Every structure is written in structure tokens, then in C-alpha cells.
Amino acid sequence: MTLHLLPRRLRTLLATLAYACAAQAAVAADITPYLQTPTANSIWVTWKTAEGDESVVEYGVDGGPLDRTASGATQTLAASYRLHGVQLTGLQPETLYSYRVRTGSQLSPVFRFRTQPTAARKSGHFRILVTGDHQLRNDDRHTPLLQAAKAKIQALTGQPLEEAVHLMLNNGDQVDVGTLDHYEFVHMKPSAVVSGNLAIMTALGNHETYYDPGLANWRAHNFYDGISYKGLAAAADESYYAHQVGRVLLVYLNSESNFAAQAEWLRKVVAAANVDPDVDWVISVVHRPYQAEQYVGDISQWFRDTAMPILAGTRKHALNIGAHHHLYARGQTRDWPVYHIISGGTAWDQFWGQSTERDMDDVQKTIANWTWQLIDFDLDARTMKVSSYAEGHPKLGFAYSSRLVDEFERRLDAAGPDKPELTGSADGAVVTLPHGFTLSPFRSPSGMALNSTQFQISRDAAFTGTVVDLIRDVENVYGDTGAPDYEPVDIHAGVDIETYTVQPYGLNNGSYYIRARHRDANAEWSPWSDARSFKVEGSADGDPALRLAKKVWAPGEPVVIEYMNGRGKAKDWVAVYRKGQTPGSASPSVKWSYVSGISGQLAFSGLAAGVEYYVAFMTDDSYVEIAPRMPFYVGDMPELTISKTQFNAGERPTFSWSGAPAGAKDWIGVYRVGQTPGGIGSTVWAYTPTESGTVTLGALNKGYYYAAFFINDAYFEISDRVPFAVGSEIASVSLVKSALASGERLDIRFSDGPGTAKDYIGVFRKGATPGIDLLVAYYYVDGRAGGSLSPADALPDGEYFLALYINDSYTEVSNRVDFTVGAGSEPQPDPRVFGLAGNLIRTGDALTVNWSGMPGNATDWIGVYRSTQTPGSSSPSVQWRYAGGAAGTAAFSGLAAGEYYVAFLLNDGYEEAAPRLPFTVRRRGDINGDGRIDVADRDAQRAALGSCEGDARYQPLADFDADRCISQADYRLWYALFTKQ
Structure with a gap:
């Protein structure tokens, strides 16, 4: 029998054996080609050798001789690491080829591949x-x-x-x-x-x-x-x-x-x-x-x-x-x-x-x-x-x-499911909970099976603010059976996904709209059902919740728990569990008590120290939880300090701690501002298995950071966060467009900011000096470290720059971005100047207003108004005085905490001669502006310690002795206010 009459696969096998036998002495068994980047007409063949620079592939159509060769290049990546690459070109589509690779006397076995x-x-x-x-x-x-x-x-x-x-x-x-x-x-x-x-x-x-x-x-x-x-x-x-x-x-x-x-x-x-x-x-x-x-x-x-x-x-x-x-x-x-x-x-x-x-x-x-x-x-x-x-x-x-x-x-071509209908109540019905809503049976014109349903409940007919948005699949494999088999578990086994039952107190009283849809096993959604309206009566007026005044409680201190908007049942209850426990009869709580009424407080004493716990809110003597759990820790709160608060890029920060639990897996972690521990890994970290100590962590790139003390190899923080900065001009600001048409809105991007409460993007005219010249516009970034802004109002034509400024100051913490609006021409400067010495003061401090270039009428006047007021006879100013000239200075004192603005008005009337000047008065000692004097203000005070005016960390409201630096003397003055309230 001649070779060409043999079946194709047998011919291939015999040819491969022949080639292998002929070159047996030269074959290097450890050379295996690595194919990549294939097309219909080409492929790359690569391989590694310890020596030799020759890169040759011998190949041919499968079943025939290896009668073609191709050469390539060799990369010497290390003394004994040579990477060879040869591209075979001119190949036929969907064709099998046989080949082997050769480097000097080293020869691979014969392999086959198919083109695309x-x-x-x-x-x-x-x-x-x-x-x-x-x-x-x-x-x-x-x-x-x-x-x-x-x-x-x-x-x-x-x-x-x-x-x-x-x-x-x-x-x-x-x-x-x-x-x-x-x-x-x-x-x-x-x-x-x-x-x-x-x-x-x-x-x-x-x-x-x-x-x-x-x-x-x-x-x-x-x-x-x-x-x-x-x-x-x-x-x-x-x-x-x-x-x-x-x-x-x-x-x-x-x-x-x-x-x-x-x-x-x-x-x-x-x-x-x-x-x-x-x-x-x-x-x-x-x-x-x-x-x-x-x-x-x-x-x-x-x-x-x-x-x-x-x-x-x-x-x-x-x-x-x-x-x-x-x-x-x-x-x-x-x-x-x-x-x-x-x-x-x-x-x-x-x-x-x-x-x-x-x-x-x-x-x-x-x-x-x-x-x-x-x-x-x-x-x-x-x-x-x-x-x-x-x-x-x-x-x-x-x-x-x-x-x-x-x-x-x-x-690709299968039609989606038919539009379903909702049953369970008539449109506009009044319902009491529990109440079920059901979709009409699933129908698919393409014969696909049901895979998912989605139910949405909203307060408005446009479904812009959904209170329920539930997707369920016919099969939901989540978790396993554990030892010894570890078999996957379908947690939707037996669940009717075409019915959604709103459980008791699952919605608060009020009016709602509901709609739903099917999804098939081809990932295609049906159209939404027609929406139905309904009204819930006999339920609660708010969502159940738990609240703790703090996360860390001292040993022996009663843990006070506030519960709100309970179900009103006689056997609703609150329980304390150790971290890792699951409420149930097999895992009894550490402490528990029935609640009294819908809202109230409970105090639990005698909890062991050095332990993480959580509190749960459950209803009707069951283990059904009706509010998010609240974690806490009982034990001493360690003090964490840092060697300094401003570092150069690449510098290694040193931290000291004392009063720690000394757990083997307790640790200090450093995160960028804006990052949440657990959701992302720490930048640098170290275990802290002793009651006190010092550790120097790895070098850091520029950025705003904080450090915290964590316990048990997890992400529960038991210390105050310690903020610090690395480098200068840390934050980054950019514009999607730097040349805007007249009336076009800004589109701003920012990243790596300090994340303090009143950081803002400030806009100035080209050539202006922040803090001296007029701030044209400002946009708070809401405490975010990064994100985007698109202000609603466009700027007048002109040339500008913008940058990120920290915490209501004129301290620049980012690059500047120049931009133009319209033709970029600079308007003639307005001769009128109306300004404030500062737009954030404390109760008891005076607000200083200055002006020049005004008309100079005898009855021109300056009025201080609450931010919600509009000047007029029916809305008198909080304070006022005549200007007394075209230029001058005036001081207003005795203002209560709140948001205000100052207006310059003409001729005993309400015509305003200049843009209003907004400002804020905060209660003395309330540094962070939440209306209270508490540990959050202490944290802000501590974070500013050691800074002076011009530093990124300087906080004017923490400077109680007005020496333009924050020291222990300022802290003692704040503490006196804290203890007297």
C-alpha cells in the first residue's frame, strides 16, 4: 500500500514519526513552542532556550513534508534566557500545518496547528x-x-x-x-x-x-x-x-x-x-x-x-x-x-x-x-x-x-419575552402588609426559558426614586454545604420569583407605584408591565434603625443602644452578639432585651473587654432582623500618633501607639483619603502585637492619607484616624475642555484631594491672587477626594484659572488649570469692590466688611441677612448700618450661628449695588460645622495641631488664641468649651 492511499490521520502520524526518528538525536525534549497571535494567514511561534541565537521554524501542510522554513529574531533577556519568535505568513485559512522549531542543534518534536x-x-x-x-x-x-x-x-x-x-x-x-x-x-x-x-x-x-x-x-x-x-x-x-x-x-x-x-x-x-x-x-x-x-x-x-x-x-x-x-x-x-x-x-x-x-x-x-x-x-x-x-x-x-x-x-436573533401584567390588587388599591404582587405567566415567542424577574416600587410614577428594586433569578447559587462535600447551594430553590410579597413593615405608610418584567435565559428583558398605584396603611412611618453614640466603649462602661421605628410588637427585641455569631437558637446572644415601644434606648452592662460585638434588632420573638447591624468594640481605645503630618514623597512615616489590646493580628494600616478599609487594601501596613510600640512603614507616593488602628486581622477601627499628607500640590484638577464657547458649562474632573468637608474648586480671573482678588465662583466638592463637577451656571466671557482649595481656605492643593470662555477677552474691571475679611467666623467674633468705588449716597447701607431671606420691608435684615461713604470698613458682631450673606443697598431702598457676600457663623468650638461640640471637633482640632496659616492643615476655626498657628494652647481652649456645654 502506498503512503498516499492511507487515511489522512494515519498519514500524518507516520509522517510525524518519520520526522521524529530522523532527528531523534537532535530533539531537545524541553523545547515546547508557544503559539500566539493567530490569523487566517499567519501565526507567531515562540520558544525559550538557555543558549543559541538561531530561530528557525520548519513547517508544511499537515500530512506532507516540512518543506518550508521561516526565520525570526532572538531576544536575550538574561544570560540563560533566550526568547525566540518567528512569524509564519502566507498560510491558508483553516488549514492544518505541521511544524517544529530549531535553535542550532536543539530541535523540538513535531506539532500541529490550524489557522483561523x-x-x-x-x-x-x-x-x-x-x-x-x-x-x-x-x-x-x-x-x-x-x-x-x-x-x-x-x-x-x-x-x-x-x-x-x-x-x-x-x-x-x-x-x-x-x-x-x-x-x-x-x-x-x-x-x-x-x-x-x-x-x-x-x-x-x-x-x-x-x-x-x-x-x-x-x-x-x-x-x-x-x-x-x-x-x-x-x-x-x-x-x-x-x-x-x-x-x-x-x-x-x-x-x-x-x-x-x-x-x-x-x-x-x-x-x-x-x-x-x-x-x-x-x-x-x-x-x-x-x-x-x-x-x-x-x-x-x-x-x-x-x-x-x-x-x-x-x-x-x-x-x-x-x-x-x-x-x-x-x-x-x-x-x-x-x-x-x-x-x-x-x-x-x-x-x-x-x-x-x-x-x-x-x-x-x-x-x-x-x-x-x-x-x-x-x-x-x-x-x-x-x-x-x-x-x-x-x-x-x-x-x-x-x-x-x-x-x-x-x-443573537431570538425575540425577547412578552410584556407581562401585574395582579394582586387593583390600580389605586389600599393595601395592608403583608401583600403579594404576581406577574402573569412568562411567555417567550422564541421558546426560551424564564431566568429572572425584576420588581420595582417607587414613590413616583416615573420610577426615579425606587424604594424596592429587586432582581431574582430562577437559580441563585451562593455558598456551599461546607465539609465534607462543599457542594454549591441554590438559595432560590423553591422560591417563586414571579411573586413578590411585601412583608409586614416592608414599606412605610404612603402612596407607591409598582411595575415588573421578565428576563429569559437569553438575557433579554421583556417590556415593563403597566405600572399600578397603591397605598399602604397600617405600617410604620420610618425605617427601623439602630444607633450607637460611638464604636469603642471602655471596659465596664454600659453600652447604650438607641432603637428607632420598630414594628411595635410586644416581643420585638434587641440583642448583642459576638462578631462571627449568627442569630439563632444554636448561637445564643451575649445580652438581649425586649424593647419598649417603637423607639427608645437600652443599656447593656457586663460585656467582656477586648471583644468585637454587634447589635441586632429583631421582631416578634424571631430571628428576623429588621435593621442593619451595628458593630462595636469593648476595650481600651489605643492612642495612635505620627512623627509629623507632612512628608516628602518617598519618605517613610513613623507611627507610635499605646494602650492597645496587644492582639497577635492587630495592625496599623494606611489608606488614601476617600478609601474605605475592607473595600480596598491598605497602601502600607504592619502588625502591632504589643500594648505599645513604634513602627516605620514603607515609603509613600504623594497624596493625602490617614492611618488607623485595626484589630484581629480585620477592618474594625478602634482608634481615631490620623491624617497626614505626602508631597506638595498633591491633588489633580483638569477640564474636559479648556476653551469654552459663550454660555458653555464647565466640566471639571478632580482626584487625590484631601477630602475635608469644605474643599472647593475656586475660579479666579487670569492673573488674580487668591485671598486678595475676587473669587469669581466656587464649587464645593462635598468632602470627596475625587470625582467630577458640572456647575449649572456658565461663566461670563473671559480668561480664568481654577484650582482645588482646602477647607474654605485659599490654600491651593492642586495644579492650576487655565481656561477661556467665549473669545477670552477680559472685561473691564468693575471699579466697585465689596468684600469680606473672611467668610467663616465663630460666634463672638466680628465680621469685617470692606468696600470701595461705591456711589457714595448718604443713605446707602449695608445689611446682614440670613441665607434664606430676600431684602425687603417684609424681611428685615438681622443687622444693618449706613455705609457713610464710597469706601470704608464696617464690623458686625453678636451674630448667632448660621448661614448669612451681606448686601450693599442704595438710597434706603433694596436695590443692590454689588454681588452678595455669603458667610457662615459657627458656634464657638464647633469646628466641623455639624452644630455640635463633640469628639468630631476634637479630631479636627488634633488634625490641625502643629500647622500655621498657609499650611494645608491649618484650620482657622481651631485657632482660638488668634496667633495664626494651632498649638496645645488652642486645644486647651477648645477643651474648656467642650467640658462647659
């Missing part, structure tokens, strides 16, 4: 293998996971992997740190199970950025610089790119940096894909996910808030693939027909009970398994099916043998 289809193919199947984080250096779990995936796919399809699947993608953290050692042993070596036959494309994870400044090793190993879609090239650092394979556009994003430039690039990619007749599907890949139910908050907020809305601009976007969490999760976005998954691979163990966890309505399943996914596009039917297979569990090891744990699909 062209966009012209609209039939058959296109498949992608997905894996996530593997990351572990000395515990290779990725190899067995890929071996299992390869075996399962070949069993499912009856084909070798390279014929069954077109591409493999990895969603980041393919290394633990971005060193050569990790690229070789954490990514390339485990990937060798498939990398010689199947091209692998990756997204940038956070771990690739560690120990790899400028992503040098990332760029060396990934040949993405030549990738583009519709002329939109990959990022200069190759951290994001769009790669089309067949009729699928894969958009790989960077969840770590380059957000502004990346968003603009993404808008262009999505706009092009939306009108591209050769793209049916858009799949996005990003490392930090859209949403997560474990380690809550550890997601990419940029991707969630910015990138996903951009991607939703095309209905072709069907799936987002994330990672970062080492498990599997799947959900649907709230408003768009887009699935999102976490493919978390086999990295560091992650399981239930390990972290902050929350059931999210846009996540349908979270399963703490080691998984991989197969995405199967049926091009004829225009459907995508995603199957997720589990191989193991962090508590059980590799125990599952490719168990199917989830499967879902997206059909």
Missing part, C-alpha cells in the same frame, strides 16, 4: 478554550487542569484539540510576579500541554505588573504590537488590544491603568464593530471582573462604570470574561443582554467563609471550584453556548473529573 477561519465563513462551529489565573510558582495546578480540559474536549468532539478548538485565551495573572523565572515556570511550562497546538492569547493581570517596570517582560513574551482592528492598534505597551478571529472580535482590556486613553480607544473599537458586517460577536476580556460576591469590592470599578457601558453600545457584545477571583462565577448585567463570568483558574485558594461576601443581584452563580470554559459558537444558528467544567476544589483537590457546573447560551 476568515470572516467569510458563516457556518459550522468556532470554539474557544478559556482558563484564568494560574499564578502559583511551586504548586503546578495549571498542568492537570489543562490536561483534563484537553481530554474532555477531545472526548466531546471526537477530534484532536487543534481541530476541535480554534483558540485558547487566558484572562491574566498567568504569573505571580512578572519575572523571567515566572514566565518560564508559571506560565509557559504548564501551558505546554496545549501551547504547541493551540494559540494562546492573554489579558494583562495585576500580577504581570509586579517586578516588571514598564511591562518589559510582558511585551517581550507577547507579540501583540502588530495587532490592530480597523486601524485601531494595540496600546503602545501592548496592555490592551482588539483581535478578530473569524466572525468574533475579542477585546482584551487593561484593568490596571491607562483608563482615559483606553476608554477613548474602546469607544472607537465598539463603534467600528457595531457597523462591521464581518463581526457577529464581541467578547471582552479583562482581569479584574465586573462583579464579585467574595472579597466584595475587589473588582475593576473602571470596567464596571466606564468600559461596560461603552461595550453595551453594540448588541454584539455578548460576554465579558474576568478573573482575579480564584473561582467560577456567572451573572448578567442589570440592563443589557450581556453575560459576565469569572474564570478564576487554579491560583491561591479561595473558598466560602474566607472573606467579605454578599449575594449580588447581577451574579447568578458563584462556585468555588477550579474550572475552565468552552465557548462554542454555532455560526449557522448565530448562537453562543458557554460550558463551564470543574476539575477541583481548594478543600478537596482535583476531585471532579470535568464536572459540568454551568451552561448558558446567547442567541
